Amino acid sequence: MILKLSQLFILKTNQQFYTKQELFILQLNGNFIKQMENLLGLTYLENTDLQGNLCFVNNSEVLSEFKTVFTKKDIIRYVISSLNKTIFDSEKDEIQLPINAHNFWEKVKN
Numbered sequence: 001m002i003l004k005l006s007q008l009f010i011l012k013t014n015q016q017f018y019t020k021q022e023l024f025i026l027q028l029n030g031n032f033i034k035q036m037e038n039l040l041g042l043t044y045l046e047n048t049d050l051q052g053n054l055c056f057v058n059n060s061e062v063l064s065e066f067k068t069v070f071t072k073k074d075i076i077r078y079v080i081s082s083l084n085k086t087i088f089d090s091e092k093d094e095i096q097l098p099i100n101a102h103n104f105w106e107k108v109k110n
Helices: 020-025 030-040 072-083 101-109
Strands: 002-004 017-019 087-089 094-096
Touching: 017 020, 020 072, 072 094, 072 101
Parallel strands: none
Antiparallel strands: 002 094, 017 087
16 A cells, blocks of 8 residues: 555645654654554554663564564654655655565664
8 A cells, every 4th residue: 555645644734845854743643553553463652762671662672573563763764764865745755555564674674
């Protein structure tokens, strides 16, 4: 499935172009999050400011096949890897959704 960036993010009024940094400020669309959770078989973790040393749920050293959650940062890395641009057009730029979690994590780490 192919989606426009405008379907992934809740965009600012009257703004069509975004930098990488601006993507991090935008909120993700709730329907998109649910779609990705179902597609990947993973849970979306909104709060990544976890306290303590014992939680490895979002640790970069965990192998992809053992990850059970994804974050906004992972989604943005997927978008950036898919489009390979510095300025993004929310109405024209499209991404292909991953076919599975393995495909998603491969793009995220690039």
